[in-house]
Amino acid sequence: MAFDFVPAIVLLPFVSFLVALFFGKKMPKRGAYGGIVATAGALAVSIWVLLSVRGGNVHEVTYYTWATGVGDQPWELTFGALIDPLSSLMLVIVTLIALLVHVFSLGYMNDEGETDLPRYYAGLGLFTASMLGFVIADNLLMAFMFFELVGLCSFLLIGFWYRRDAPPSAAKKAFLVTRFGDYFFLIGVVAVFTTFGTAAFAGPESFPALAEQALNGNFDVWTPGDLGVETWFTIIGLLILGGVIGKSAQFPLHTWLPDAMQGPTPVSALIHAATMVAAGVYLVARMYGFYVLTPTTMAIIALVGGFTALFAATMGVVKKEIKQVLAYSTISQYGYMMLALGAGSYVAATFHLMTHAFFKALLFLGAGAVIIAMHHNENMWDMGGLKDKMPVTYLTFLAGSLALAGIAPFSGFWSKDEILYEAFIHGLNDPILLAGWVMGLLAVPVTAFYTFRMVFLTFHGNPRTETARNPEPLGWNVKGPLSVLGVLAVVAGFVNMVPVQKLTGIELDYLTQWLDSGAEGLTYSGYNALLAEYAGYEAGVVAGSETTTLLIAAGLGLGLAVVGVLVALALYNVDEPVEHTDKLGDAKTVLYNNYYQDEFQVWLSARTQDVAGGADTFDQGVVDGVVNGVSSVSLVSGDRIRRIQTGIVGNYALLLTLGLTALLVVFGLLGGWFV
Amino acid sequence: MVPLEYYLLLSSAIFCIGLFGILTRRNALYFLMSVELMMNAAILNLVAFSFHWGNLTGQTFALFAIALAAAEVAVGIGIILALYRNFGDIDVMEAATMRW
Numbered sequence: 001m002a003f004d005f006v007p008a009i010v011l012l013p014f015v016s017f018l019v020a021l022f023f024g025k026k027m028p029k030r031g032a033y034g035g036i037v038a039t040a041g042a043l044a045v046s047i048w049v050l051l052s053v054r055g056g057n058v059h060e061v062t063y064y065t066w067a068t069g070v071g072d073q074p075w076e077l078t079f080g081a082l083i084d085p086l087s088s089l090m091l092v093i094v095t096l097i098a099l100l101v102h103v104f105s106l107g108y109m110n111d112e113g114e115t116d117l118p119r120y121y122a123g124l125g126l127f128t129a130s131m132l133g134f135v136i137a138d139n140l141l142m143a144f145m146f147f148e149l150v151g152l153c154s155f156l157l158i159g160f161w162y163r164r165d166a167p168p169s170a171a172k173k174a175f176l177v178t179r180f181g182d183y184f185f186l187i188g189v190v191a192v193f194t195t196f197g198t199a200a201f202a203g204p205e206s207f208p209a210l211a212e213q214a215l216n217g218n219f220d221v222w223t224p225g226d227l228g229v230e231t232w233f234t235i236i237g238l239l240i241l242g243g244v245i246g247k248s249a250q251f252p253l254h255t256w257l258p259d260a261m262q263g264p265t266p267v268s269a270l271i272h273a274a275t276m277v278a279a280g281v282y283l284v285a286r287m288y289g290f291y292v293l294t295p296t297t298m299a300i301i302a303l304v305g306g307f308t309a310l311f312a313a314t315m316g317v318v319k320k321e322i323k324q325v326l327a328y329s330t331i332s333q334y335g336y337m338m339l340a341l342g343a344g345s346y347v348a349a350t351f352h353l354m355t356h357a358f359f360k361a362l363l364f365l366g367a368g369a370v371i372i373a374m375h376h377n378e379n380m381w382d383m384g385g386l387k388d389k390m391p392v393t394y395l396t397f398l399a400g401s402l403a404l405a406g407i408a409p410f411s412g413f414w415s416k417d418e419i420l421y422e423a424f425i426h427g428l429n430d431p432i433l434l435a436g437w438v439m440g441l442l443a444v445p446v447t448a449f450y451t452f453r454m455v456f457l458t459f460h461g462n463p464r465t466e467t468a469r470n471p472e473p474l475g476w477n478v479k480g481p482l483s484v485l486g487v488l489a490v491v492a493g494f495v496n497m498v499p500v501q502k503l504t505g506i507e508l509d510y511l512t513q514w515l516d517s518g519a520e521g522l523t524y525s526g527y528n529a530l531l532a533e534y535a536g537y538e539a540g541v542v543a544g545s546e547t548t549t550l551l552i553a554a555g556l557g558l559g560l561a562v563v564g565v566l567v568a569l570a571l572y573n574v575d576e577p578v579e580h581t582d583k584l585g586d587a588k589t590v591l592y593n594n595y596y597q598d599e600f601q602v603w604l605s606a607r608t609q610d611v612a613g614g615a616d617t618f619d620q621g622v623v624d625g626v627v628n629g630v631s632s633v634s635l636v637s638g639d640r641i642r643r644i645q646t647g648i649v650g651n652y653a654l655l656l657t658l659g660l661t662a663l664l665v666v667f668g669l670l671g672g673w674f675v
Numbered sequence: 676m677v678p679l680e681y682y683l684l685l686s687s688a689i690f691c692i693g694l695f696g697i698l699t700r701r702n703a704l705y706f707l708m709s710v711e712l713m714m715n716a717a718i719l720n721l722v723a724f725s726f727h728w729g730n731l732t733g734q735t736f737a738l739f740a741i742a743l744a745a746a747e748v749a750v751g752i753g754i755i756l757a758l759y760r761n762f763g764d765i766d767v768m769e770a771a772t773m774r775w
Contacts, residue, residue: 647774649706649767653697 002052003059005045006081009091010132012038012045013098017125024118029110031121035102039128043095050088058519059083060138060202075197082138082202084518086350090135090282093357097274098128100481104365105266107478108372114264120160124270127153131275135282140199140207140240143286144182144189147243147279151178154276158263170259177256181246188239195221195236201286202519208289209521215293215534230294237290237297240283248280248334251308255597258327265371268323269364272330273357281337281353288346292527295535299432302342302423306436309335311595313446317453318584318591321378322367325454329404330360332443336419339436344537345422346527347496347512352415354511355492359403359412362485366397369478370458373471380457381579382468387459389471392479394459396486401455403489405448406561411493413558416444418498421553428540444557448564456572464576499554503547682723690716703758703765707751714744 016038020031027034053059062080069075102124109117130149137143152175159171192199192207200206213219214229223232244250249257257277261268271277284291284301291297309332316328333356340349371378373390387394403412420440427434463469496511516524531537541549571580584591593599644655668674689712696709718737725733755765762769 645774647771649770650698650701657694657698 002045002048003061003083006049006059006061006083006136007063009042009045009049009095010129010136012042013125013129013132015125017122017129020118020121020125024121027118029106030117031125032102032106032110032117035105035121035125036099038125039095039099039102042128042132043092043099046088046091046095049083050092053083053085053088054517056517056519058202058522060519062138073197075193077141078139079142080138081136083136084202084522085514086285086518086522087135089350089354089514090278091132093354094128094131094135094274094278097270097357097361098124098131100361100365100484101266101270103477104269104368104481105264107475108266108368109264111475111477112372116160120157120264123153123157123160124267127157127267127270127275131279134279137286138201140189140192140201140287143283144185144243147185147247147283148182150276150279151175151182151247154178154260154271157267157271158260160264160267161262164262166259167262170256170262174256174260177253178246181242181244181253183242184239185243185246188236188242191236191239195223195232202522204521206289206521208287208293211290211293212530212534233290234294234296237294238300240287241297241301244280244283244338245304246280247283248277248338249331250280250304250335250338251311252597254308254312254331255594255601257331258324258594261321261323261327265323265364265368268326269361269368272326272364273361277330277334278353278357281334281341281349284338284341285346285350285353288341288527289521289530291341292344292530293534298342298344298531298535298537299430300342301338302433302436305335305338305340305342306423306439307335308332309339310439310443310446311335313443313450315591315594316450317446318588319450320381322370322380322383322454322458323364323378325380325450326360326363326367329363329447329451332447333360333404335443336416336440339423339440340419342436343419343423343426343433344528344531344535345419345426347515347524348415348418348422350515351496351511352412352419355403355411355415355489358485358492359400359410359489362396362400362482362489363404365478365481365485366393366400369393369474369482370397372474372478374467375472377465377467380454382465383458383463384461384468384577385459385463386468386471390474392482393474396482396489397459398455399486399489401451403493405451405565406444406557407448407565408558409490409493411489411491413561414493414497414499417554417557418496420444420557421499421550424553425539425541425549426537428542429538441556441560445560445564445567448561449568452565452568453572456568457577460573461577462575499550502550679723679727682719682726686716686719686723689713689719701766701768703755703767706767707748707755710751711744711748714740714747718744 013035016031016034019027019034024031060080060082062078064079065076066079067077102121105120105124109120114120127150130146130153134143134146134150137146155171155175158174159168161167162171189199196207196210198205198207198210201208203209210219210221211233214221215233221229221232223229227235246253260271263271291301312328312331312335316325316332319325319328333352337349337352337356340346340352367378369390370383370386370393373386373393374383377383399410403410406413406416408414420437423433423437423440427437494508497508498512500506501508512524520526542552571577590596644651693709693712693714693716696705696712700706700709718740721733721737721740725731725737758767758770759765
């Protein structure tokens, strides 16, 4: 019953996009109410769907077949929906965050007197709709199409203030960098179709299921040349991973994300918490059944994730702007999710995706509130002492920060702890995973440190500027979303307290059970079986028992987080903080310039200019040359041959006669009249 | 009885005279007359074959073709008049403006 309304989840925000686009100027609040109503409706339907999915009630349907192949390639290209525990959970997260962002935008955009708001709300509506379409997608091609739409919308929204210098260029960068990754994704989609003839995610005829049969030798697949099946699957997995790395801002394609801070802050919240960046990780989780078959891909995912988590966290330490710190924390946290996926813990990744969505949306909206109060000054060194002036923002922001830093019992602790625990136990038998775990663990104190450096600089100490002494008051539309998310950032972790369950025996792993209840082949235990069989993942223990292992892992994680917080407390929780980062010397410059990654990419593109130039020459010379050559042959010959049209009737008569004679001679010779 | 070949020889002779006229003359009136000759050569063929096979269809067709030739002359004279009005001459080599 609820499943009949699944298209409405996508269509409602889409309608709000159309309404805001065409009638936004005439609407009260320039289309904001339309967006709020639409996302609230989508949220209501999503919750209904979530409740209906309970107990393994999976819904898969094809809405529209837009192309059918013929002959050897009877492929069907379709739009459909796959509603299982994973996608229904994601639907609720996305619609909830989108709703809160719409409400917050009333305070951040309308009340601040921004102009051109119909375009803004239209962008938000389309962004939400594309992400929801991506979430319900039941095949890889449909997912790819919505993936691209998400990228387009991020381009439109990051460049919302297109009259300034920085936003359009940041928007272009985001578009180009993610498009670079998507290029590989597209090839991956084509490869999946060529290999399996289908791109469906679920069912016995889906490509993960067929891939498993192919590895067992029960199913013949196409491979290029005499490439081994597993090598080929690894290549396909890596190609699709290209899109994931671009969208989820993993090293080395993370450079677009900090620049994307040029967009309006509510958009940043949406991008970082629920759409765009989440899309990459969600895609890996969605087709996890395929990735678990190839251990090499899993190892690469874990390494990239672990490295990104640490790498991005170190850059967050020296930033001056509040949104920049949050941007690097996002990259770092998505690194954790990738680490979890690579380490074989699908549940931990989904869990962190959920808790991160709540606390990161909270932190961004909190930062937005601070930015409103500070009259759009984002420099933390101009803030200070805001906690007494804006208690709601302070308390919710603190809750979000504790979650981000991974302090128990806030939500981030439970999910991050589960990720590190899973990486640890599997890493005991696999050095690559262990390397991922070490990097993830090292990132914990760094994360805690930069998070609390941000909190102390912004809210504690003495106000350092006149604006910080008299911040602008905030309305309900700012405080409301903050309070909702603040509560969620505290309690969201309680849905999956695995460590507590293991210690006390009380059943507390609701999320694990939830993700284990889906369709056959898409469940947590199904993936675990595949992991053990194909990737050879095996849980290890230290000091002889699981409990000790658990305590060691959790203790290390929590202890390091507390160390990070204490260091920040000692250095920055003073009345007049100073820039301790100067003590880092040259390292500070390197960190402040993001390890010269941008410069490196520019350098690389300058070096590869010749390749691009060569490709351009080939395109202009050979591809276009053939086309132009054909047309110029027609042009020149036409120019010559038209000279026979002299306008003199006698010439035509002569040509006719000669032509007739020639025909008679030819027919005569061929017909043998003269023999 | 005159054999068929004689008619055909006569017909082709008339046709060639007409063709020669078209290829050599510049006066539009000569043109028209030459066309008439060629047309009549064709009609002669129709009648000759009709006579040879003892079938009247060819002769009926010849009558229609003669009527058609009359109409053609009317149109042809009209064209020649228009030619004279536009170019002040009925030399077909002068009217060479309709080209590339």
